[in-house]
Amino acid sequence: MANSRGMTKLFSSLACFDYHKQNVDIYSFYINSMVTSRYATTVITSRVANTLNESQEIQFEVKIPKNAFISKFRMTIEGKTYDGVVKEKEEAQQLYNQAVSRGQSAGQIKSVGRTLEDFKTSVTVAAFSKVTFELTYEELLKRRLGKYELLINAQPMQPVADFKMDVHIQEKPGISSLEVKGDLSTGDLANAIKTTRADKDAWVTLYPTQDQQTKCKSCGENGLNGDLLVTYDVERRNPKGEVMVSNGYFVHYFAPSDVPRIPKNVVFIIDRSGSMHGRKIEQTRLALLRILSDLDEDDHFGLITFDSEVNLWKRELLKATEANLKNAKSFVNEITDRGATDINAAVLAGVDMINRHPREGTASILILLTDGDPTSGETNIEKIMANVKKAIGTKFPLYCLGFGYDVNFDFLTKMSLENGGVARRIYEDSDADLQLQGFYEEVAVPLLTDIQLKYPVGTNLTKTSFSLYFNGSEIVVSGQITDNSWVMGESVTYQDTIMTKDPSDVPPENEDFMQRLWAYLTVKQLLERQ
Structure with missing residues (x-):
């Protein structure tokens, strides 16, 4: 696991390549984002062909949210897959410089604006051969002003024949609101967006034609260039919060709104x-x-x-x-x-x-x-x-x-x-x-002060003490658990809080999300204390 600001990804050559040239064809570009209980895992897959009769450098560049970490990066060339490794920031920078000086492949993350960081790498591809880049990043969506925000950037640098963006949001309490915004929802591109909602699920898809990829607020002859912002909130039927348990880990989402504001x-x-x-x-x-x-x-x-x-x-x-x-x-x-x-x-x-x-x-x-x-x-x-x-x-x-x-x-x-x-x-x-x-x-609008969340049978807990809780935000605590007894603050029991022990409550493909969420919070809070 790597924090996108604190660590750097290393692979085996960094060189610049201009996709505006017609000798590189991005024939497929997929973005798939799965959000399970606020925890988002996004996979970007780009398939590129070298149409020249000689080898050349092909570049892969994407932007990811600053609070996300890259959990996997791989390149597949001529049927062989090369996986990236994670290094501490200082060691990674040194290895990156060495790789570049030797003409090898290396990838690095750099801040590029308010909310995104840039990941870039490249590899030498033989004549008329193909390469597949696959990058996975993960993040815990933060609640601000009563909304969670999932930000996805798309900038392939050319119109793509097979472009697909799929977002699936799954929230056990139910989804109370959903909105799609951003530059990629403007102009003719808006007609390529489809939104579907059920009680506990929501789907957003963006399947534009190559022509539509040139027609949005920030798009042009080079295709898509901008963000899709999906904002949503969940139902809050229990003022004591939502607790979920899976595979020995728990997460507690606490966002009360039924308390008076504090001067x-x-x-x-x-x-x-x-x-x-x-x-x-x-x-x-x-x-x-x-x-x-x-x-x-x-x-x-x-x-x-x-x-x-x-x-x-x-x-x-x-x-x-x-x-x-x-x-x-x-x-x-x-x-x-x-x-x-x-x-x-x-x-x-x-x-x-x-x-x-x-x-x-x-x-x-x-x-x-x-x-x-x-x-x-x-x-x-x-x-x-x-x-x-x-x-x-x-x-x-x-x-x-x-x-x-x-x-x-x-x-x-x-x-x-x-x-x-x-x-x-x-x-x-x-x-x-x-x-x-x-x-x-x-x-x-502060609502609570000096919040102490206690989990007597919990172990390896993330942060449990908070000086203030503000309206529209959310407190998240995760850890390992062996019992369903919950106590918070002044002996306020959580016996009647929503509990989820039955593995069927968590889809099989997402069973490990809670452990990953716990790891995400743990590493993030450790880095903050450094």
Whole structure:
């Protein structure tokens, strides 16, 4: 198993080849995605013929979601199959460079945008011979704003005579909503999409003709080029969640919606250093104005701006009254860029603001937005993380938003994970303000705090403690189990939770998905702690 960011796939030559030439024929391109209880396994199979009377390099390039990992890659040439192997990132990079220098085949994964990473490899194919590339990747679909998203990219680089995309979603509680979006659902290509729904299953197929492959929003003479986005949600008949058991493993999906929202205390820490000049600061102001308008009246909030100095709008958290919001928006409109970047002092000021104004029955959130490295005050990253972790003391989460590519995103990721939050990159684009607002919407409605999920007879559990649960999200816990006794939080028993012990509840071809889901979560969480 390989994480697509942390590890690299190695095979036996990387060279570039232009599929626009007529001496390569992609005569078949299949994408098959099977989603079982939110766990997606996608197989891409490309069959290519060398139509030249001499050998040449043929390239295989696909884009996969950033949260996915490649579980299998193989090439079949003249009846012989070559399987890929997995190496740690540093070793893989070294072996990749050596393979390229020797003219051998090698494959590598690179980030190519907001949501996708690029996998590319190539192989020498003899005259008038064929090669089959088969890549399998897996991912656990994450619930955001009440929807799961399955993103599939297709860009074969030429119209394909036999192109098929099949998606099968299987959810035991039942599927409550389903929608197909993305560039590959636009134009004449939309007529090639077929959607079928049953109680617990949904099927989406895309079987376009070669002519249709040139007629979508992002398509052209080179054929398909874009994403198909399938969004869906499941029925939630049991507020205690859904538990499934198969082959000695269990998974618990917990997404209650029948609890009242909790008033929040939120402090926004905004980088106003010189590097935020221009569109960045303008979009930040615009996003903050919208976010302030979305605060509920029983929320409390604070605003901190920083460069080499830390500037507090008010020293204390204020209630989100109409008058306070009006004054806050005036403050936001006056934010300008200047100076260096003292992240340490700014974050500690935000922590202090929340600590000095505790409110019972509320959820506290700290949100940092920055576009660069610490360049003023304490600049040692390890010391900054230690200071922040000690100050927060697991009492509330820190969310870090990194603006652009110059930011030290690894630092922000580690600091947020150490403090119960997550990091999100904000891409420098025309919709950066909407990206900021979209992130806030995911954490805007806290429903539960300090969630402790207990499984007395469970072993080898994935993460079971969560600082906050937000409306529209989902908590997922997996592990091994020998009994059906379940306890959560304050001795709330889960004896009546949906249980699935009968193997017939899980289709034979998907019986191992739960073990793979457990492994996926385990590896992902281990990597996050590194």
